[in-house]
Amino acid sequence: MSEMTFAKALNAGLRKSMERDSKVVLMGEDIGKLGGVFRITDGLQKDFGAHRVIDTPLAESGIMGTAIGMAYRGYRPVIEIQFDGFVYPAFDQIVSQVAKLHFRSLGRIKVPLTIRIPFGGGIGSPEHHSESPEAYFVHTAGLRVVAVSNPQDAYSMIQQAIACDDPVVFFEPKRRYHDKGEVDETAGLEGPGGLDLGAARVLTEGTDVTLVGYGPLAKTCADAATAASDEGISVEAIDLRSLSPIDYATLEASVRKTGRLVIAHEASQTAGLGAEIAASITERCFYFLEHAPVRVTGFDVPYPHSKLEFFHLPDLDRILDGVDRAMGRPNSLSGTEEGE
Amino acid sequence: MSEMTFAKALNAGLRKSMERDSKVVLMGEDIGKLGGVFRITDGLQKDFGAHRVIDTPLAESGIMGTAIGMAYRGYRPVIEIQFDGFVYPAFDQIVSQVAKLHFRSLGRIKVPLTIRIPFGGGIGSPEHHSESPEAYFVHTAGLRVVAVSNPQDAYSMIQQAIACDDPVVFFEPKRRYHDKGEVDETAGLEGPGGLDLGAARVLTEGTDVTLVGYGPLAKTCADAATAASDEGISVEAIDLRSLSPIDYATLEASVRKTGRLVIAHEASQTAGLGAEIAASITERCFYFLEHAPVRVTGFDVPYPHSKLEFFHLPDLDRILDGVDRAMGRPNSLSGTEEGE
């Protein structure tokens, strides 16, 4: 075990994958000498060469499309999208090609791409640098989608994603890049705790309410569980980890126990991931629910300028307010939704 | 009142908008002499000229981006995307530009684009011609999204969408283009029945279960209501019409009455519009619900080849099966979701 930052853990996981399989290549803008704007690929071009760590022209559709061609040729490209807001030029190649190629070729063509996307807000960036586009990809059949939340998962899951024969959209919470944590570097592809890429993780066990978050908000959810316990509310905080497919077995087991569900994400509320989880859990656990699932999310607005971003982002207070609402507590700050 | 096909009603509505406002221009591939592959713009270039009905180069991002520029210049571009599956190359311009420009310019720049998209399956087409991408746009703050289901709405709502100062993604159910219906051509921008662009419509009143559909499935939902009534089930079928914002007032009123909700759409289930409606209605009507909202949708697969498409698409039988499930009826074909 050694302590390292989130960013460094990703770097170490990429390195390990590249050592393991010579067909793993990294592609993206500024990932070579610069090591990426977040330095996630720091030093890798120096050590593996310009054929393995490829600075591409500034064209995301081009990156995605050529990565597909490299997959045809037997490579396992790992793409870095520089910021969340710049994945959209590649959307067509992702949705119509990456996601469908295995199906449309009757399983003959594998597309083991890993599409790394630093996502989410909270770092005071200008426009288009703080998006949370995960719902678009979760709604797209044929993709797997994960969001990592801590250095150990970053290290293990990037390796699992790269080893996975399906395309994986891999979300990294950019505001956590400098967080530090213990990482077991001997952990293999299965990862410590034996969690596979598709499994959620229970962060804190609890009995009153289930609180689901992912990516940047997994930590906030864990903190909320601690804060709530001071007030005598027992929160089971869960880090979703896999956004597609969602690990409903874990979520169901928890909600059957607690009867209450709060879901937190930074993305806008309407048709976001919270809606999917609320709907599916309601389907699966209707008679166990004591309150409607509560969503604590970004608002239905374009991601705002940085002076306002902390009003938009769910924080500890807003999540606790959501917990209060799910508990039907009268001191909820915003009142209950129902009957308004 | 005159009887006309859905396609003709759209054509007539476009014509009316172009007559009303000389700044309305149509842009798209093959919309001139050919009148579009579905003939929706038939005859319009002949009558309004090549500056008002513009055959563009084959580049959807280019169409969308230049339409934005024309909006800056005071035009009201109406874009035809030839088929649903070809909107993705324009996704970046839609999500990062069209949707955000009014917000980011502090309201100074209006983007009154109408983005027409023939959508959905059921016409035996090859790949990429039967997509239902509406959830992507519903999740995108700054856009309005509508889906029309009958000739009268097609006629009225295309005019309302064009007159709207916000960008509107306008979904047309291509398998209904040849359906005929009565159209009141004297109806102005408000439309017959006084329904505005954001309002849902109750198709059949009922007391047992609320059944929500839109676009191609609105008719199927109405048919299901009739079929169910033969069995003594009273279905309140609702045509959603506006997918963003959703007319929750109408939905809430219905579900408070029926206590049961079924939502049907062709798009894949996970993180689709059904999830949003189920989640929001559960939030708003939790204590009125007698059963979890039921989703009857396309599966989480890429839209299949045409020999299989009618297994994928929700049809009358599958929707009735959904109604049975919502009613908790033992003769449901597929069993209840709960507790599986």
Added chain:
Amino acid sequence: MSTYQMTAGHGGSPIQLLSPDGVRHPHERYDRFLADVDGNVEGVDRAALLVSIYEDMVVARRVDAEGTALQRQGQLGLWPPFVGQEAAQIGSAHAIGADDFIFPSYREIGVAYARGAELPDLVRQWRGNAHSGWDPFVMNMAPSQVVIGAQTLHAVGYAMGVLFDGAETAVVTYFGDGATSQGDVNESMVFAASFQAPVVFFCQNNQWAISEPVGIQAHVPIARRAPGFGISSVRIDGNDVLACLAATREALERARSGNGPSFIEAVTYRMGPHTTADDPTRYRDANELEDWKEKDPIARFEAYLASIGVVDDAVRARAAEKADAVAAALREATIHMPDPEPESLFEHVYAGPQPVLERQRDHFARYRHGIEGGLGAGAETTAEGGR
């Protein structure tokens, strides 16, 4: 009101080795790529080689006509005729090596035929039985691509892989005149040039993108586009099978010898409708078609072969016979193609397990079982949509 015009995309004189009357003109640059078909390579049976090209063109046209007929008879959902483009497709296909990899659009059915695709694989997707036909790794040819231009990036990526492997394979991608407007096609040229990828861009400028004449896409001849990216480019008569063969061979040689990408604009004509769903009389003049019939690629090649004594009535008859036999076999295969199993809907979406989808599959199976068992309310009613 000022006016604008969109007229260009024409002009320049495409390279021609066979004039429309079937006369072979020597060509300084290209003759060296035609030594075998010109009879200047010892040990090569020139006549056999020429006849194989000729037969492929004749059979391809017949396959195309059969596709249209099968569609008209309801056996196929759609068919994209390539009649008129046989020289471009068969000429280039004969240049491409078995190890090379091809990324086609939807219209390269002639290329697939010449490359040896099984007949059912030519129609599988047009019948709606699957989204693709041949095995891409058996044929070294990607599934056909419907999204305009998307495949050109795949081709460049594959070629980058070839480069990184240090291999001598080359890659060819086909696309139309309309496709040149797409961002992807232009980005593919950026990547190809920057990485000096061994790829050949083969653009069949058949004058039309559905109803839009090429002048809407390009203000100057399309072949001029590529040099602006640093890619060598040539404009050839796409109805001249020898020019197509020679130019493709030249470009492949350039690719294999590490000299980077090439662009070929083959000027040809889509003699049929865009697809069987299209009605070209709405947008184009019948005279245009008549003019292009004068430049028919098969008639031209046949005249040349007759003039050098390689084709005679016997050869013609054999080709026609083969064409009929292939067409009949294609028809048989099509008509008897078994429908896919409903449950196959859920196959191959993922390479690995996916529990949410598996639940949907199980639900679907129970539902189907119920329907078949005649249970439930729904079973009493008739499904719409005619399944």
Added chain:
Amino acid sequence: MSTYQMTAGHGGSPIQLLSPDGVRHPHERYDRFLADVDGNVEGVDRAALLVSIYEDMVVARRVDAEGTALQRQGQLGLWPPFVGQEAAQIGSAHAIGADDFIFPSYREIGVAYARGAELPDLVRQWRGNAHSGWDPFVMNMAPSQVVIGAQTLHAVGYAMGVLFDGAETAVVTYFGDGATSQGDVNESMVFAASFQAPVVFFCQNNQWAISEPVGIQAHVPIARRAPGFGISSVRIDGNDVLACLAATREALERARSGNGPSFIEAVTYRMGPHTTADDPTRYRDANELEDWKEKDPIARFEAYLASIGVVDDAVRARAAEKADAVAAALREATIHMPDPEPESLFEHVYAGPQPVLERQRDHFARYRHGIEGGLGAGAETTAEGGR
């Protein structure tokens, strides 16, 4: 393993009217566009004109330095320096008419300054107070664009509108060398050429796209790209303010006279980091910067103006004074810029009413009220993220 190289994007000799030592060279094609600044137009105060350009360059550089300083002091979140690009930005800006419309990227702060933007509007977005600054319809200039290349299509669409209006306005869009790889930029050239839109593509090739040298984007000089689309193109010394002025005037004249689009590659250099968040020492050689300092656009112009007696110490001092005053005013405006109201989060998302969003706004207001009232569990805890 074979190797690939990406070296080009250089080569050719950019048009230069002022050599780095400040000597004015006559130029057959461009001199006619410089009659006023050359003193050949009666009634024009040549010295005043030249000094206004000079002052704008000096003040722009000072504004840029102040932006960097404000960022370092935490007053701005980010700043994209344009130091080194003053000739390209001020030269072109002085050519553009008040009625013309500009679609810039994020780096054209010099252009916005020269066009008369209010000072707070130059920093508003970099401080995070809004996503844009100036009123686009007062300035005839779109908000700056962060998504690389997206604005070029808007420019072409605006120009199409101008064309359809029969107006004489022209449109200028700015973008970088990196942007030329984007599909959108290439599509914008397709549309511009097909419609013969009155638009000027002004590419500041500052040699770098963050850490990537221009050779990764372009295998041949960027100016060669446009002719392949049928767009006239020129490669100029982007550190030569007179070349920038003349080339832009020529292109605008072409646009206004109905002769369609133009492309200008202004070869310049980004002397600073990509943004204040960047560390160029990781990827570029310090010598490169030294070389380019020799070609400094302001020093060159100043030497020329001194040589013709237009600039002397008094003029220098006045320019420096103005620069200091503008910088001080910018600083004041920045520091005292009021924070936006939290509830403004919900404003301008839609032009019309949107009930789902209004519900969220009301919910937010109640929640904020609760927080401020100190109610509830949440209020006891500290919000993370430091608001």
